Amino acid sequence: MANEKLVYETYGDFSAEHPEYAEKWREFTEPVILAEDDGIYGFLFGYLLI
Amino acid sequence: MSEEKMKLRGDLLAGRVPKRVFMQLTFTPEAACGLAGVDLVKAHFDPAVKQKAYRSVCETFYSDAYPIENVRWPEVYAPLGARNWVMSSTGAMQHPEVTSLYEEDFDEYIDDAFGTIVKKVLPRLYPKLDPANPGAGLSLAKAYQRYQQTAGEEVGFQMQASEEFDYAPGFFVGLFCEAPFDFLSDQLRGFKNITIDVRRNPGKVEKAVNASLPLMRRQAIPRNPAPGATVFMPLHLAPYLRPADFERFYWPTFNALVQEIHEAGMSSFLFAEQDWTRYSDYLASFPENQIIKFEDGDVKKIKEVVGKKQIIGGFFDPTHTLTRSKEDCIDEAKRLLEIGMPGGRFYFAFGRHVIDIHSIDIGKLAAVIDYVHENAVY
Numbered sequence: 001m002a003n004e005k006l007v008y009e010t011y012g013d014f015s016a017e018h019p020e021y022a023e024k025w026r027e028f029t030e031p032v033i034l035a036e037d038d039g040i041y042g043f044l045f046g047y048l049l050i
Numbered sequence: 051m052s053e054e055k056m057k058l059r060g061d062l063l064a065g066r067v068p069k070r071v072f073m074q075l076t077f078t079p080e081a082a083c084g085l086a087g088v089d090l091v092k093a094h095f096d097p098a099v100k101q102k103a104y105r106s107v108c109e110t111f112y113s114d115a116y117p118i119e120n121v122r123w124p125e126v127y128a129p130l131g132a133r134n135w136v137m138s139s140t141g142a143m144q145h146p147e148v149t150s151l152y153e154e155d156f157d158e159y160i161d162d163a164f165g166t167i168v169k170k171v172l173p174r175l176y177p178k179l180d181p182a183n184p185g186a187g188l189s190l191a192k193a194y195q196r197y198q199q200t201a202g203e204e205v206g207f208q209m210q211a212s213e214e215f216d217y218a219p220g221f222f223v224g225l226f227c228e229a230p231f232d233f234l235s236d237q238l239r240g241f242k243n244i245t246i247d248v249r250r251n252p253g254k255v256e257k258a259v260n261a262s263l264p265l266m267r268r269q270a271i272p273r274n275p276a277p278g279a280t281v282f283m284p285l286h287l288a289p290y291l292r293p294a295d296f297e298r299f300y301w302p303t304f305n306a307l308v309q310e311i312h313e314a315g316m317s318s319f320l321f322a323e324q325d326w327t328r329y330s331d332y333l334a335s336f337p338e339n340q341i342i343k344f345e346d347g348d349v350k351k352i353k354e355v356v357g358k359k360q361i362i363g364g365f366f367d368p369t370h371t372l373t374r375s376k377e378d379c380i381d382e383a384k385r386l387l388e389i390g391m392p393g394g395r396f397y398f399a400f401g402r403h404v405i406d407i408h409s410i411d412i413g414k415l416a417a418v419i420d421y422v423h424e425n426a427v428y
Contacts, residue, residue: 039194039198041268041269042269043193043197044168044172046226046227046269047197048175048176049167049171049238050228050237050269050284
């Protein structure tokens with residue numbers, strides 16, 4: 001979980017430029033980026049780097 | 051999905067002698083579009099066009115398992131501004147040599163490989179992920195959503211084709227990783243830089259490879275591994291290394307990864323690129339029944355040393371059909387079968403995917419495949 005949180009902290013916060021959508025986007029992206037399954041890890045460390 | 055083909059596959063993977071040789075052929079989307087006469091660029095973005103192309107391969111060439119492999123999706127790379135996977139004007143995906151881990155990053159990477167990749171490596175390869183650019187999170191979300199959608203389309207057609215053409219599952223089931231040395235070399239340091247690094251900075255290379263192992267372990271082994279699943283690993287650089295460098299930098303973490311995949315109840319499906327003949331003893335030392343496809347090599351020696359314990363395939367070069375007669379091509383397949391078949395643990399595959407349909411003679415290749423299908427019987 002700590003590693004995935006770094007991903008979110010690095011990429012996830014774009015509420016500054018679209019504050020009106022911040023809550024909605026957070027609902028969408030947070031489960032993706034903080035997911036405890038293998039999906040986002042496999043995408044970042046597998047598909048994008050192999 | 052025919053019981054016959056499932057039994058062939060099951061016997062092969064268990065190290066039993068099957069009724070006949072299992073055949074796993076591979077064509078890329080480029081080859082499929084060339085065969086069907088459709089535009090590759092359109093195919094990337096229109097599933098109906100893509101599937102028409104895939105279907106033409108299934109209808110033209112026999113295979114026991116689904117014969118298309120498509121893993122580079124421009125619609126996923128483009129939203130990220132990818133520098134490492136770029137679509138050409140013809141639709142072919144090109145892979146320029148890139149460096150995303152600089153020499154001055156080595157110590158940081160050794161200390162915290164995950165963090166260095168997130169903060170430096172990925173943004174350098176995918177500029178839209180640079181936190182300095184607004185919308186990095188949105189780019190990630192878009193690309194990931196597209197990745198899942200395309201994966202769904204690919205798997206969907208594969209299942210449909212498997213039903214229609216009676217395919218057994220192939221060996222690639224979606225899990226993949228790299229040998230840690232290849233991971234460090236491929237898109238992080240680049241092939242040119244890593245060959246300098248092993249001379250100039252061997253200690254740091256060794257530590258960086260070791261730091262890469264946990265990342266590849268996590269990539270290879272899901273939280274809930276399915277028993278019997280296979281993990282694909284393309285093996286890139288070993289044939290270019292001196293034996294002493296292979297022994298120091300490549301082998302230890304590669305071996306550890308294969309062992310851990312085995313301990314998790316899964317198998318490795320290795321693609322030994324170039325010629326791995328001189329590393330036969332290493333491959334033979336793995337737990338039995340790993341699947342190893344060889345691009346090239348001394349078939350006889352590999353069968354004798356590796357093939358008595360591991361499941362081997364490959365070697366057949368489909369481009370020979372352009373320059374040789376049909377009879378010569380069939381004779382080549384016969385020679386391969388005579389060497390590979392005894393005792394089982396052998397399947398028929400191309401040593402290289404068919405990428406360009408104009409690199410083969412369609413009629414001769416179909417004849418070779420039909421010959422193997424009808425005659426490679428135990």
